[in-house]
Amino acid sequence: MILLYPTIVLLICMGLYTVLTQTNMIKIIIGISIVESSIILLLGAMAYFPGAAAPVLDHPFELVADPLPQALGLTAIVINASTTAIMLALVIKLHNRYDTLNIHEIKKLRG
Amino acid sequence: MDLLIWLIIIPLFTIFSIGIFNYINKKFVLPVVFTSAILQSGIAIYYIINRNNLLPQLYNVGNWQRDIAINLSIDNFTLVIFVLIAIMPLLSLLYSITEIQRKPAKFYLLINVLLLGASGMVMTADLFNFYVFFEIASISSYALVAFRDEDISLEAAFEYLIIGSIGSVFLLLGIVLTYQATGTLNMAMIPGRMAEIPVITRQVLMSLFIIGLGVKFALVPLHAWMPDAYQGSPISYIVLSSGLVVNVYFFVLVRILFIFFGVEFFQETIFTNLIVGWGVLSMLFGHGAALQQDNLKRLFAYSTIAQLGYVIIAFGLGTEAGIVAGSFHLISHALLKGAIFFTAGNLHKATGSYQIREMKGMAEKMPVMSIIFVLMLIAMVGIPPSNIFVSKWLILSAAVEAGYLLPAFMIVFGSFLSLGYYLRPVITIYTGYTGFPGKLPLLKFNEYFPTLLLAGICLIIGLFPGYILNIIDTAPEFLLEQSNFIIHILGG
């Protein structure tokens, strides 16, 4: 548990580093996915505390995990999935047009 | 009457009906789209007209307790955006009838998703919901930027998508950390608990919200996507974006900052100076970058960035006069910029290009559009009797009253710069050039009507600013006094 929050920070940094340094569009998308996933991990970590049960209220319970971050996490997962889908779709289109996956070669817009 | 929920239901319903009608019979798509757009405008206008006896209004989705329920609310500050919701989407859709020839049903579908997200963001009083609406609007924006399916649109869309995703990650982080710190996502309950947490934590949260939403309204230096996206996307989307959606993001940021943290907190932490200075930077950078543009769409994108700089300065003052002035400029810029984009689109019909140097001698082909274009550009500088003159007057006097002399003077300087770049298209269009290719393009009703209507509205607002000022003059109540908002959401 102690390592969880540092891990999340590390993951965010790793993801951003990937976005900034990679030239391959797919790898950039992977970087963004890493950042997004680490935030979902943070949501999970927030909700959980030792000994808590899942927040499904169909049986007697004493301690439950906070359901709101989990709901937010689920929503975020869905949203991330759809953004990633659009990203990948655009990469396919861009690859057809520019014949490359290198982000530095796609520079028609400037100024 | 709880009409406000219909602002979300109608677009949602339209999205599905477009899909169904497109499959059954394509003839029905357009009537459905316009019925829904007219209904949405009607609801917005209904609230604007009956603002005195209806507002503030709260809609409690699912009738839960007010502190845990999803609340939708309209107060007097929301009316600032409602003015735009009443005007922009309908005209933008009208214009798109001829502009979007390829896959129109998809375009209408995406526009409705965008409207759904925008209305939701404006009305929601819950951060969770806000995030969902935010992403709905963002994703449809990405798709709309790529809609023209040209090389540059795809490139711009990808760029917008990456920058936007980074921004929304920070926004989500901000929301998550807010929950961590306060234990609630209800926007009315956060301010009370926010006051108890350490100053530095509050500042970190503030930074995350500013960056997350700043990406979307193109705060310099988070603005880079905007010129690219505008260059690649259809005019109808640009008008909706610069006329409504960008303003919605800004509106939400203002609401979050003012309600969560409070004006006193800004003044304690000299945040006011920072945000005013940032506004000045945004404005000068926008004007400066526009000065050397050769593409009309990019030029106006930079000009939008700069104009939002004025709004940021006005709101950053944190005074009542500043908020009224900022709201007025938000509205008048949106209307005038919409008209300018429509006109640029109409001029584009003759040349087939947005490069300024290829528009040489356009005035001979389209005399009426050209003269309207020129007058609107001059109005944009703030020459009376335009609405921009009134809003600049309000912003300047608010800034001088609050003691920000240098930023106010920078606004004056910025206006001068803007004249510098607006003159270039004017002079190019009014340069004689006989060998103009192509025939005289005939403008259809739906192309010139939105232009003329918006230009007329701008002129009327310029001559009688009272019409708009009456709507927005109570807006500061719900921003400067957190308790008003809290009582409105949670009850007494």
Added chain:
Amino acid sequence: MPAITMNPGFILILVGILSIFMKNNKQRFILSMAGLATSLFIILGLPEGERLLTFVFLDFEIILLEVDVISRNIALVFVIFGAGAFIYSYKFCKKKEFPLVNFYLGFSFMILFVGDFISFFVAWEIITVSAFFLIYDINDAVRQHTAQYYILMHVSGGLMLLWGIILHVTESGSIILTMPERGLIFFLISIAVKLAFVGVHTWLPRTYANIPFHISVILSAFTSKIGVYGLYRIIELDNMLIAYFGAFSAILGVILAMTHSDIRKILSYHIVSQIGYMIIGIGIGSELGIVGGSFHIINHILYKGLLFIMAGTVIYSFGYENLENLGGLWKKVPITFVTSLIAALSIAGFPFFNGYLSKTMIKHSTDNQIIYYGMMIAGIGTALSFIKIMYFGFIREGNNPPMKKKPLFSMRVSMVFLAGIMMTMALLPEQMESLFNISTGINYFSAYEVWNGVQPILIGLALFPILQKTIEPHPEQPIEPDFYCDICNSFIEFDNKVSKIHTGDMVRYVSWVLFALVLLLLNFYVTSLF
């Protein structure tokens, strides 16, 4: 006679709108003359000293009609010269020019009678915009450049005015047109641009020498005088510093004028110089000074307008305006010669011509020796440069430029009309004084005054043969790059370099986002330390 309480500017603005729908120039001309006649009728019946036609705009009270002696007299001469200019130019005006000229005149009239800062600013800016469209021409790159220069110069002045107004209004809470409580310097900068004070005068010769002659007649008569009128409205104290600046402007203007050879450039620099006299009169601030200054505005509109009409006629008939190419015109265009001789003697302040009256008034309004000798030097310069125009243009034998077209009847009518008005004014000094409700007691036609008036001209005549080498005509460029162009160009160059940071590299943009976040956090951290 029932008086109509109406700002006469609105009549001309209405005429401007109506003239868009007229079929030919004759109809537009008749309409414009009818508009001017109506304005004349209204001006004569306006009540003095009351604040009328008020309404509320943005919590401020707009006063659209406030008349005093000076504004009424200036308006009268605007009507007279407007009529002369319309008669002169209606055959050349293009379709778009009639409405624009009417708007221009209308807002010039309006600004004379408004009583608050907002409507003053509105009229101030619309005058600029309509002048921009008058200067602009689709097919002429020089005029496009000139128009751009003109509007940038004037809008920067207008924005200064706006800034000054904002400072004043936030300080005092009222928009009544009066001496500003704060930000006087910004008002002065703005007015300096409008009245072409030395240093910001560059737009004036550039504009008036490059546009068609009939438009330069109209623009030259009104634009800078409105600036002087603005100065009169906002400066209420006597301010010798302003008077010194006026003297400086008067001297530098004539020096610049003497070095040029295009007739219209000489005339333009003379506007700069003559405006100096008006500034002196208003800066001195005594009643006599102000009346002298505004009387000088009236005289100046008439004789400078007439001189521009002369320049226009010369261009129309001979196709040249550089003195180098002209000479011996007096035989070919005698009416033009006689009328412009009247105007030249007036501007030089020769006794029994109208410039003499106002110059004498200004001279009598102060005992200050600097001002006195300043006006003397400026007078010598004026005399010299008009001897130059008259000698090289009309009298000198040698070049005999062929006459292409005879001046039109309408042109001659307007010249005679204006010269007649001037001579009437010049010979009736008491009546002119009573028009301003003032009695100076100066005996204008006594030997002493006449000798004083003739002095500079005699010195000028004496100096002319000596200086002939230096003021000999030479060819000229239409546009000379100046200091302001250099500033603009270097700014645009700098701007181009800055804009290159948008390389289209997406990674760079993402790094800006992160950089902004880090900077924001750092800023909060640093501020929290203190």
